[in-house]
Amino acid sequence: MQIKINTQLIDWAIERSAKSVDDLMHKFPNLENWQNQTKSPTLKQLENFAKATFTPIGMLFLQEPPNEVLPINDFRTFTNNEQKKPSVNLLDVIYASQQRQEWYQNYVRQQDIGTVSIVGKYTTSDNPEVVAQEIVAYFDFHHNFKNWQTALSTRSTLIEEKGILVMSSGIVSGNTHRELDLTEFRGFALSDKYAPVIFINAKDTIAARNFTLMHELAHIAIAENGVSNTNAYNKNSNDTEKWCDKVAAEILVPRAQFKQKYSHNLSNLDKNLDQFARHFKVSTLVILGRIYSLGYFEEESFWVLFHAEKNRLLEIIAQQPKKKGGGDYYNSKPTSVSKLFMKTITGSALEGQTLYREAMRLLSVKKIKVFNNLTEQAHPWST
Template sequence: MGEVDCVSVRVQVEPALLRWAVERAGWSDDQVAKRAPKLNAWLAGDARPTLKQLEQFAQATHAPIGLLFLPTPPDEPVPIPDMRTIGNRSISRPSVDLLDTIYSCQSRQDWYRDYANMHGYPHVEFVGSARLSDNPLTVAGHVRQLLRFEIEDRVSFPSWKEALRGLIDRIENAGVLVMVNGIVGVDTHRKLDPREFRGFALSDPVAPLIFVNGADTKAAQIFTMVHELAHVYLGQSALSDAALAKQTDNDAEKWCNLVAAEVLVPMMDLRGAYRGDPTVAELTRLARRYRVSTLVVLKRLFDGKFLQWDDYQSRYADELSRVMALLKAGEGSGGGDFYNVHPLRLSRQFARAVITDTLEGGTQFRDAYSLLGTKKHQTFQNLVEKIGAA
């Protein structure tokens, strides 16, 4: 009887809630026509959805169905300080993909905080150790030393792409969870948009967390990662844009950009190494020296006043096109093996802790599956073999 009712009973939903769900999901008119063909009739009051149809609509738009029965759309602010701007204006409505990503990371951070406290992990000493009044160059020097990322240390990395992976390991070894993902969880149909955000930091004394948008270029990811680490140094949770080719009026974002740039390409060294002409060959040479992308090198040439803003913008656009063309020509293999990619999405440090606690009986398997983004026990076992236990 209940199943029949679910199919046949009609429910009243305020049109504003239906519009809210569609806008929140970022659907285009074409997507609405394809995925909710009866929406216009519901909005006009010519028809009402059945409970089953509303459940399907809620699932498609990733909206909690209970919220669709509210009298007015809920206010869903970004749950951490939002430092993204377009010009001088903050960005208004966050997408459901962004919100779900932040909520998921907060949930994982909560679990890890409890785990760390239970096992007596010490506070991560550099969290909140810096102030905006501190010299970014001094803080950057501390970061390079902490991560063993001085210029002479970088020879161990064959390229800047390996340097990115190496930086992740070194930041995690310093006590920060690093999660890099270009989709929401494991849902390949929900790709994150770098134009909406590039990363965020969730500051915490024992469980600081950095999330980097893996849908962004790897050149941008390495900059975002260190930018978010700078927020952790400030003891700030923050949602960031951290774009290489944009200017910001936010003081914290400016400071974190300066720290990140100085960590990756120390200006004093660049002034001695630069040969005075930003050709592709020169950018490539400097990129090899610092194990960063040519785009980061260009940013530092602008910072060092070797390039004016308009010239920098033009050269950056040209170099980005060149780099993207090379990437498309050299990367035809797709997203890679799940068991190589997934630990990067989760944070190896976090995944090892969940696996260890589960095998020791502290966390139930069903909770571990949820934390690790898996549904099958075999997937869990394969992660155990790939990642190991702490």
């Protein structure tokens, strides 16, 4: 049985998937016929087309293409202040995170665990340095880390111990063919007093991810949902983003501590940037911003140096060989969905409170053997 649909929806689905017509033609030889209405797809063909273009099947039965917008605030800034239309990958990773958040929120309320006290405790009218110092005390952050990865994982663990889900992935729902675009976003925050969520784009450098984690934590502290593409400093950012940047910078590189250690000498600037970036486990851009905040640069000079350093880092990243393979699945999976979420939902399934198929759906796991292995990893005592 053939299904008549608006051909504009076929074009829309292709465009939002970011796949070429030529690529899709290999799987759907009649695609052009569907587009020019000389043929219509069968229901099975339409279902397969929806899957191939990452489109909910119901959307293909609409009268006209929908105007998809971000379900949370858009704090991103781009060239000439243009707002970029969200990709299907960004939308899907937000939707998946919201579904996990909803499940965890219900769990927390049912178990009477209580709320996360840091959520909404502050406003952007508060002094960012004072807020940063109080956040450091609340989470018991410190600065003695042997490397950037240890800094990120330790801080993530401390944040999760307070009930905030921290997710970090470079792909959508475990699909290695759907990589997240770093130029589109670096992270987002889903604020909720019971189940706040921080998501970090793992395509970023480890140093940048440390900053994004703190930036999104600042969003949680003011109970502000939103997606960001901040890279430490952006003169076109709105006031909320600038405030969150200041909080993040103070957490990672405390002004008083930095001022005590830093001896300004322009001839040794490159050496200083690298030295302090290694010490505080941040990017050289954050250190450059800290030097500027101490009043050692005029604004115009700072932005010239900032963009030069940013371009230098981008060149280094571009020259690095692309990593092959997906790494250790059982190590990366808990991080991608939040270690806290993984442990909680698998434990709930073990206790019979959550159906296995529901837990597997929320974890984006298709095989029961994989789910059992993840459960055993999260709960060694269960075997």
